[in-house]
Amino acid sequence: MTTLAMTGRPLLQVEGLTHRYGSRIGCRDVTFDLWPGEVLGIVGESGSGKTTLLKCLSAQMEPHAGHVVYDTREDGPQDVFALSEPRRRLLMRTDWGIVHQHPVEGLRMKVSAGANVGERLMAVGARHYGEIRGAALDWLGRVEIARDRIDDMPRTFSGGMLQRLQIARNLVSRPRLVFMDEPTGSLDVSVQARLLDLLRGLVADLGLSVIVVTHDLAVARLLAHRLMVMRAGAVVEEGLTDQVLDDPQHPYTQLLVASILHP
Amino acid sequence: MDGYNFAYLDEQTKRMIRRAILKAVAIPGYQVPFASREMPLPYGWGTGGIQVTAAIIGTDDVLKVIDQGADDTTNAVSIRRFFARTTGVATTERTAEATIVQTRHRIPERALSAGQIIVFQVPIPEPLRWLEPRETETRKMHALAEYGAMHVKLYEDVARHGRIATAYDYPVMVGGRYLMRPSPIPKFDNPKLDRSPALQLFGAGREKRIYAVPPWTTVVSLDFEDHPFEVQRWESCCALCGATDSFLDEVIVDDRGGRIFVCSDSDHCGERRAAGHVGPQPDALGQPVAEEAT
Ligand SMILES: Nc1ncnc2c1ncn2[C@@H]1O[C@H](COP(=O)(O)OP(=O)(O)OP(=O)(O)O)[C@@H](O)[C@H]1O
Ligand SMILES: [Mg+2]
Ligand SMILES: [Zn+2]
Numbered sequence: 285m286t287t288l289a290m291t292g293r294p295l296l297q298v299e300g301l302t303h304r305y306g307s308r309i310g311c312r313d314v315t316f317d318l319w320p321g322e323v324l325g326i327v328g329e330s331g332s333g334k335t336t337l338l339k340c341l342s343a344q345m346e347p348h349a350g351h352v353v354y355d356t357r358e359d360g361p362q363d364v365f366a367l368s369e370p371r372r373r374l375l376m377r378t379d380w381g382i383v384h385q386h387p388v389e390g391l392r393m394k395v396s397a398g399a400n401v402g403e404r405l406m407a408v409g410a411r412h413y414g415e416i417r418g419a420a421l422d423w424l425g426r427v428e429i430a431r432d433r434i435d436d437m438p439r440t441f442s443g444g445m446l447q448r449l450q451i452a453r454n455l456v457s458r459p460r461l462v463f464m465d466e467p468t469g470s471l472d473v474s475v476q477a478r479l480l481d482l483l484r485g486l487v488a489d490l491g492l493s494v495i496v497v498t499h500d501l502a503v504a505r506l507l508a509h510r511l512m513v514m515r516a517g518a519v520v521e522e523g524l525t526d527q528v529l530d531d532p533q534h535p536y537t538q539l540l541v542a543s544i545l546h547p
Numbered sequence: 548m549d550g551y552n553f554a555y556l557d558e559q560t561k562r563m564i565r566r567a568i569l570k571a572v573a574i575p576g577y578q579v580p581f582a583s584r585e586m587p588l589p590y591g592w593g594t595g596g597i598q599v600t601a602a603i604i605g606t607d608d609v610l611k612v613i614d615q616g617a618d619d620t621t622n623a624v625s626i627r628r629f630f631a632r633t634t635g636v637a638t639t640e641r642t643a644e645a646t647i648v649q650t651r652h653r654i655p656e657r658a659l660s661a662g663q664i665i666v667f668q669v670p671i672p673e674p675l676r677w678l679e680p681r682e683t684e685t686r687k688m689h690a691l692a693e694y695g696a697m698h699v700k701l702y703e704d705v706a707r708h709g710r711i712a713t714a715y716d717y718p719v720m721v722g723g724r725y726l727m728r729p730s731p732i733p734k735f736d737n738p739k740l741d742r743s744p745a746l747q748l749f750g751a752g753r754e755k756r757i758y759a760v761p762p763w764t765t766v767v768s769l770d771f772e773d774h775p776f777e778v779q780r781w782e783s784c785c786a787l788c789g790a791t792d793s794f795l796d797e798v799i800v801d802d803r804g805g806r807i808f809v810c811s812d813s814d815h816c817g818e819r820r821a822a823g824h825v826g827p828q829p830d831a832l833g834q835p836v837a838e839e840a841t
Contacts (some may be wrong), residue, residue, distance in 0.1 A: 370691045392678070392699070398706055399699045406697030406702065413705050413771040435706050 293319070293355060294360050295320045295493050297459060301350035303340050310336035314350070316522065320460070323487060323494040325525065327501060331538070333374060333517040334497040335465055341495060342382050343372055354461070377404055381454030381462035383468045387446035390453070397424065397449055398434040404457040422515035423452040428482060431458040433489040448482065455486065464496040468503055480506050499531030501541065505529055513537045554601040555633040556606065560584055563603035564757070568748060571759035576721025577689070578672050583755040588629070591650055592622060593668030594752030597629070600649050600666050603748070609637045609646035615813035616653040618711040618793065623651075640814050652715075654736040656793045659745035661762065667730040669751035674718045674728045674760065694726045697769060705774050714779065720767045729766075735767055735778045735794045740766040785810045789820035789826035800831050807831050 286321035303310040309334035326334045339345040341352055343364050347453055352364040357379065379445070381390060384390040391400055401408070401420040410416050421431050429441075435521035438446055447467065452460060467483065468476040484507060485496055498504050504511055504525060511528045513521040513536065523536040532538045553559065558584075567581035586594040603609065603775045610630050610677035613799040614623040626649060627638050639645050642655040650666040658683035674686045678696050688694070691837060697718055704712045729740055730749060740747065740760060747760040760766060770776040784791045786807035793815055795808040807828055820829070 370693075373691065373693065394677075395699055395703055396706055399702050402702055403696055405700050406698040407693070409695070411698070411770075411772050413702065414773050416702060417706070 292320065293361070294301060294318055295322075297351075297353040297361065298341065299353075301337065301340055301347050301352065303336050303345065303347045309333070311340065311514070314512075315517055316519070318461075318493055318495065320493055321491050322420060322510060323492075323496065323508045325437040325504040325511045326495065327499060327504050327511055327540070328514035328515060330499060332514040334499070336517070337494065337514070338463055338465050338497050341512045342380065344382070347423045356458075357520045373392065376410075378408055378457045379459050381451075381457075381459040383447075383450055383454055383462060383464040383467050385466040387438075387443070387450045387470070390450045391446065393438050396435045396437060397429065397441070400438065400449060401456050404453065408457065419456055420452075423456050424446075424449075426455075426486070427452040428478075432445055433530050442475075443471050444479060447479055451483070451486070455490065455492075458490075459492070461493045461495070464494065465499075466498055467496065468500070469498070476503075483507060492531060513540065551633055553606075553634055554555055555587070556584060556598065556601045561602045564598055567757045568599065568602065568759065571748070571757050572746070574725070574739050575764045576725030576727040576758060578756040578758045580755055583752050583756050586654050586752065588625065590753040591670065593626060593649070593750075594652070595754075595757070595820070596649050596666045596668035596752075597626060597750075598752060599748050599750035599757060600630065601633075602645060603664065603666075604634055604636060604647060606634070606636060606640070608634075608646045609644055611638050611639050611642060611648045611814075612650070613655070613812075613814075614651045615631065615712070615798075616655075617813045619813070632753030641818075642812075642814050647807070650732075651786065652731050652733075653794070653811060654732055654739045656790075656812045657818070658739070659743055662747040665745055665747050667732070667749045669728070669730045669749045670753070671716075672728060672749070672751040672754050672756040674726050676779065689725060693725065694720075697726055698771070701769060701771065701774075703801060705771065711774055717776075718769050720769065722764045723767075726769075727758060727760075728767075733779060733794055734768065734776070736766045737766070737776070738778065742766070746752070760820040768827050781808055784826060784833050785816060785819075786826045786828040788816045788824045788829075789817070791817055798832070 296318040300316050302312050314337055320396050328334055340347040345363060349527040353361045354364050356362050398417060399418040401423050402416040405416050405419055421434060424431060424434055429445055429448055496507055508525045511525050512519050515536045520535045521528060529541055532541050564581055567579045571579045586597055588594055612623045612627040614620040627743050642657040647664050649666045673685055675688055679685050689762045701711050707821055715733055716728050717728055717733045717737055742765060743761050744762050746762055768776040781795045785793060785795060785808050790810055793810045793812060796811040797806055798809055799806050
């Protein structure tokens with residue numbers, strides 16, 4: 285893994301992030317910085333709070349305490365939850381991408397693949413059909429979907445294709461930060477490898493910053509520069525991926541890495 | 548209909564509907580919820596439009612009711628009769644004479660003038676419904692003017708048909724702010740919505756919504772730069788009156804499959820013929836000119 289040049293300031297600054305479901309803790313007092321171009325993996329067993337944390341970070345859910353400060357293109361660092369709702373929603377569908385574990389949650393199943401990819405462009409004012417279609421074709425190509433599938437409905441796609449379509453739909457607006465929750469989780473092992481390769485290539489080519497949730501340590505090792513290990517809603521260890529996986533410090537991480545814990 | 552109040556609805560209900568109409572006029576294109584009442588006609592017969600008309604009609608009004616452009620279809624006749632009985636107001640088939648035009652599926656060809664009110668019967672008011680089934684979400688999309696996704700529908704049209712194939716209920720932006728369904732009028736009529744001197748009111752009974760386009764409000768049909776909005780065109784003219792600029796219906800005239808095109812707006816066609824315009828087959832429907840115009 286290449287060392288990151290940590291110049292300038294963090295893209296995302298997270299401080300004391302806490303979310304509860306009634307009296308149950310979802311995630312607790314999570315603090316970290318994400319740097320431009322960095323891929324951060326969040327690992328931990330089932331129920332450890334990974335999805336809860338990701339949803340709070342990506343403003344799909346409001347935390348009960350803490351701050352998420354994002355370095356916006358226009359006005360520099362801004363508290364995401366202090367932004368007006370229109371601005372927050374605009375941010376979410378332009379500068380951010382959100383890749384859901386189950387592609388149906390992130391796709392419009394009733395419109396064609398091309399429309400799925402073109403939607404974000406139209407949402408920010410693209411009004412030239414030829415250009416929208418051109419961009420859709422380009423992005424289908426980049427996620428290795430045959431160009432002649434552009435007018436097909438998503439339901440005619442395989443699971444792997446759906447996930448790649450979801451990725452194209454997010455990346456078309458050139459986001460700087462992409463959130464992914466178990467992006468390979470719904471796929472067969474054979475299909476996972478190809479998607480991981482593709483993701484790795486795109487992240488490197490586009491210089492994306494990514495926060496990826498996974499309970500699969502192999503996925504974490506392939507994609508992430510840095511890891512945060514969660515347990516019972518809290519971060520118990522964090523560090524460079526190779527360090528965490530090859531020389532875990534916290535007993536829980538040691539168990540996790542030794543695969544004694546089966547997520 | 549003895550024993551009913553003027554225009555059937557009680558005064559309190561009419562006041563409630565008028566308040567909704569005033570709000571709708573104040574926020575062009577915005578869908579105002581209202582407590583839709585049961586009417587002595589089934590939904591789909593224009594109960595939303597009927598309630599709007601009932602709330603605004605006065606004794607001096609002259610009412611015209613059309614369905615698909617014609618005054619003599621069952622739906623139009625029933626509604627006209629309903630108001631004739633419950634209000635005693637004068638009715639007309641002449642667009643020029645009407646102060647209120649209640650309509651389903653058309654806007655008269657004759658340009659409406661200041662002081663006239665056109666009331667549209669609306670089956671589905673929400674333009675974003677096909678895309679987003681959740682009412683809370685569509686409301687938010689309207690509030691934040693998040694309308695980009697509406698172009699997804701037009702994109703699909705062009706991808707599938709090579710052009711924007713949507714021909715009815717073609718989505719529009721009202722006053723540069725609210726996305727609106729104009730009700731299932733042909734897109735041919737969309738340009739008439741734009742900066743009309745008449746007040747345009749829309750009533751959806753089952754969905755309990757009223758919205759409005761006040762006089763002179765801009766109404767723009769959505770499109771793409773490389774697929775601009777266009778209205779329907781016909782190869783032929785009206786067989787009866789020769790009009791080349793009106794919306795034409797295809798009519799089968801014999802059992803050998805013979806067909807002609809005639810104006811869908813029967814008043815417009817009759818007026819033209821009364822003024823001496825003659826089409827290529829003036830007697831194709833077997834109606835003498837004079838009777839048609841009455
Ligand atoms: N909607 C909810 N209502 C109540 N409790 C919830 C809800 N969602 C999650 N939780 C609880 O919050 C905790 C964290 O759940 P979360 O879904 O964030 O875990 P996770 O790490 O993503 O798990 P998995 O790997 O199974 O997806 C768990 O105890 C879970 O039961
Ligand atoms: Mg989860
Ligand atoms: Zn005619």
